[in-house]
Amino acid sequence: MNLTRRTFLKSASLGPACLGAANLSLVFGAQSERKEAPMKDWLKRRGRIYWYDQYALNEQDAAFAKYDPDRITEELVATGADIIVLYAANQFSIAYYPSTIWPQHPNLRGQDYVGDLLSRLRARGKKVVTYINWLESRHPEWNTIPLGAENDPDHKEMPLVSWADPADPDKRVQRVPGGRWRFPCINSPRRRQVLAVAREIVERYKPDGFHLDMFHANGALCVCPYCRPEVERICGTKEITRQAVAAHWREYIDWKCQRSASLIAELTAMLHERGILACHNAAFPLHLPSIYGVGEEWMPHLDVYVSEIFANLYMPSTTVRLQRALGLPSWELLTSTAPYYAHLSVPAAWWRMSAATCKANGGEVLGPCGVGAFPDTTSSKRLLDTVKQGFDFFMQDADLAEGAVSLAKVGMVFSWATRKYFKDGAMNWSEEIDGWARLLIGEHLPFDFIVAEKVASASDLSRYDLIILPNTANMSDAFCSAITEYVRGGGRVLGIGETSFFDEKGLKRTDFALKDLLGVSSKGSFEGNFAIERPGGPEPATGILQQVAASAKVVARHVAVDPAGSVSGTRDPLPIKPTEWPVVVANTVGKGQAVYIAFDVGRMYSLQNLPHIASFMADVVDSILPTRQIAVKAPRSIEVTVFEQQAAQRMIIHLADHTQSPTDMTRITEIIPVHDIEVTMRPPFPNPKVSCRGSEVSSSVDGDRL
Structure with missing residues (x-):
């Protein structure tokens, strides 16, 4: 599917509903035409x-x-x-x-x-x-x-x-x-x-x-x-x-x-x-x-x-x-x-x-x-x-909101208990979530939040291909059991940092409650600068590293840095040699997989926005995610979400333009047009009708790819 420069420029003259004015909505289904059916409940309609x-x-x-x-x-x-x-x-x-x-x-x-x-x-x-x-x-x-x-x-x-x-x-x-x-x-x-x-x-x-x-x-x-x-x-x-x-x-x-x-x-x-x-x-x-x-x-x-x-x-x-x-x-x-x-x-x-x-x-x-x-x-x-x-x-396009349900295949866990009890009210947990959210948005990966306290069993998680635990330090035994059963049944989990080290009442456990699932056991922690093993050589990192013993495959290790420190007093001292401490561990449990990252990488990305950390995070996600739900060729500033309207038999992909400064709108006075966006996915319906609100769209089917 292509939004070409020609069709974009043509659509730009049609009015504000083009990506040059912040968003497009792609509609797939047997009834992709516009219908007006205002809902009676004023709380539930746009x-x-x-x-x-x-x-x-x-x-x-x-x-x-x-x-x-x-x-x-x-x-x-x-x-x-x-x-x-x-x-x-x-x-x-x-x-x-x-x-x-x-x-x-x-x-x-x-x-x-x-x-x-x-x-x-x-x-x-x-x-x-x-x-x-x-x-x-x-x-x-x-x-x-x-x-x-x-x-x-x-x-x-x-x-x-x-x-x-x-x-x-x-x-x-x-x-x-x-x-x-x-x-x-x-x-x-x-x-x-x-x-x-x-x-x-x-x-x-x-x-x-x-x-x-x-x-x-x-x-x-x-x-x-x-x-x-x-x-x-x-x-x-x-x-x-x-x-x-x-x-x-x-x-x-x-x-x-x-x-x-x-x-x-x-x-x-x-x-x-x-x-x-x-x-x-x-x-x-x-x-x-x-x-x-x-x-x-x-x-x-x-x-x-x-x-x-x-x-x-x-x-x-x-x-x-x-x-x-x-x-x-x-x-x-x-x-x-x-x-x-x-x-x-x-x-x-x-x-x-x-x-x-x-x-x-x-x-x-x-x-x-x-x-x-x-x-x-x-x-x-x-x-x-x-x-x-x-x-x-x-x-x-308010009609696209009526009865729409997210189809995202990635779930990120939010825990009220972690928010409440995290280390004297510190916001590390929030910065971790923010970093992963920015990464997923930049990678055009649709995701939902999952509220840990609302999960009763593994069936509540079954719709997701991947669940991310972003330094979710406080978890109940019941939630840990649900996550474990989800993985045993074929699900995939990515855990970060102190995930599961505390219970839902704020009490510290002797070890990770998910140690068998994640394949790690705690031996301590330290905060500071270090490096990560990467295919092209060690890359700098900073944060709180959980020192763990691995009972599963070590994918990347912690690399010690020069104890004399950086020549400029900054965060990237000379890498010396790999140590015994894992940074990434991969484990197979039942029909599913779990990956553990030993430091607060999302927090680092949130605070520093470094491309090499984004690449590291994306590589870990792709290593465990069986396939991306949709592939989008577009600038990282384009947010992508996917919804379904069952009554209308249609799927909707929203493309929202965050422009060049999503963290500070005060720097923006105009929206720079984006064009030539390509979206690839499995057809959601046999012979789907494809339309685009705000622009023209061309589509084709190649085997099982639309």
């Missing part, structure tokens, strides 16, 4: 959400100066948004409606911003989510006090606004500057107040959904009066230090995650009693340390998974895949204002790349967030126009 950020400072003459609910409604409707998120308060919990609990912003002069807009948007057929923020500006005694910052004046009371009531603790409103986040402790009386305000809002306005923001964003090791007694009990001392907490990390993180989840559980239960969806911000667990409190315990209390896209396209690629694995609808928010600006729209290219990435990975809902509207309630025309363009592009 949709557009406008996260209408209406920020205003507590004391600001311009706030609400041009408030006109009819104009705002028309602006929002004109973007094409299906779901609108309305602020019920500002970023510091000053109400935008006549609240009996929080003081109302004085510039509204008693007007009901929430009621005005909600009623108008409902009349226009829009779904409405109401929003409040965990941040606070009246009770400094509730503030989080990070360890080591007990005397920081930033946690003390700020000057009051002119309209504050100094005699009323709930009306001692502070003049908090823009951008200054003041986090109440998650164990403070703020908990009860947020629940009361949420109840007031949903009972008064009956929105379709409710969102609590910024509760996920407090990653401090808090020693405020509400936390300190319990932290002292956990650590067994009144002298709290980071070392003391690290020594009792399991107990500490269990407590913090439980306290965080308990509020979300109570809030969601109240919402569900009233038939309202829980749409809280749960951030991006692949990239957020467990100390922030968001974890597996939150998942039963979310109806959708709300995350944000920042400047790195790998984040939505991996986040949406994980949301699919968790079984929750994916709502992705693109920060729609440029970095260091609050109201300046991002370039249209960022929207297209983000939308293409979400479409390619099965994301249901996309929209803007950030700040957006000016304090006076007007919005720049450029921002509104860019949002509409982004929405229009995202909704193109």
Whole structure:
């Protein structure tokens, strides 16, 4: 199958649905023509959400100066948004409606911003989510006090606004500057107040959904009066230090995650009693340390998974895949204002790349967030126009999303336990996943995430040709048994680093639980620079090497480097000679195979992006993978995913262009066209019909290859 230069240039004039504008979709099947069949369930169909950020400072003459609910409604409707998120308060919990609990912003002069807009948007057929923020500006005694910052004046009371009531603790409103986040402790009386305000809002306005923001964003090791007694009990001392907490990390993180989840559980239960969806911000667990409190315990209390896209396209690629694995609808928010600006729209290219990435990975809902509207309630025309363009592009080919199921043959394991208990909250596990995700995307290998805690038996893994365990340190015995049976039955596993060395409760085992499967036994570890045996000679590496004894075939060994170090003080000292320590071990178990890599190679690739490490990782994958699901000749910036729509009898290959800077969209102002892409695969159907959304395509069959 070829997209030639001629057909690409011809298609480029057809509009935005070409790879020059971020994505193409190849469709195979007996019914490859376009059909419109909107789904009734608004949570499960592709949709557009406008996260209408209406920020205003507590004391600001311009706030609400041009408030006109009819104009705002028309602006929002004109973007094409299906779901609108309305602020019920500002970023510091000053109400935008006549609240009996929080003081109302004085510039509204008693007007009901929430009621005005909600009623108008409902009349226009829009779904409405109401929003409040965990941040606070009246009770400094509730503030989080990070360890080591007990005397920081930033946690003390700020000057009051002119309209504050100094005699009323709930009306001692502070003049908090823009951008200054003041986090109440998650164990403070703020908990009860947020629940009361949420109840007031949903009972008064009956929105379709409710969102609590910024509760996920407090990653401090808090020693405020509400936390300190319990932290002292956990650590067994009144002298709290980071070392003391690290020594009792399991107990500490269990407590913090439980306290965080308990509020979300109570809030969601109240919402569900009233038939309202829980749409809280749960951030991006692949990239957020467990100390922030968001974890597996939150998942039963979310109806959708709300995350944000920042400047790195790998984040939505991996986040949406994980949301699919968790079984929750994916709502992705693109920060729609440029970095260091609050109201300046991002370039249209960022929207297209983000939308293409979400479409390619099965994301249901996309929209803007950030700040957006000016304090006076007007919005720049450029921002509104860019949002509409982004929405229009995202909704193109929405029929390809309905009932689509991933056909990826590679699975990468995500473990809540590893995220929670990994070495004092360190993010090595995250960097390992990120490195392997980048490698698979660059190699055009479609992959899914597998959530370890959701695997009940080997049958849950049987659809995959290869399962990657990316330094999945914490595994239950049950999961280890499922992986072992999967391999015995003919599956293939690639394990890395400390995989299976700890159990699901964070306790260290005496050896790898998968030692017989991987063919290795632990003898220790070291961290530093070394080299790897490669066909063309030793190549440099760095990281944490697990020193193992191999009971299976050693494919590559650790090469010692000059103990004098590098001549330039860098990471590649002179390789001296191979040692006894294996770097790659291959084992045959039953009908299947296992390969073990002894160091955190994915983390190295994530942090350093070195081509020789990418080649090493790809060689290991190809050594164990029986065949690639599809072969794609295209730049490494092209992300490839594969889905199936059984009802429509068609298979879909998405090609999303991450351009030349996928880790930093801020460097991109335009999307460079890509052409002459070739895709080779086994025909998914007899005599398949092949079409291409956004370009022309030619196809041919040669034996068993399409």
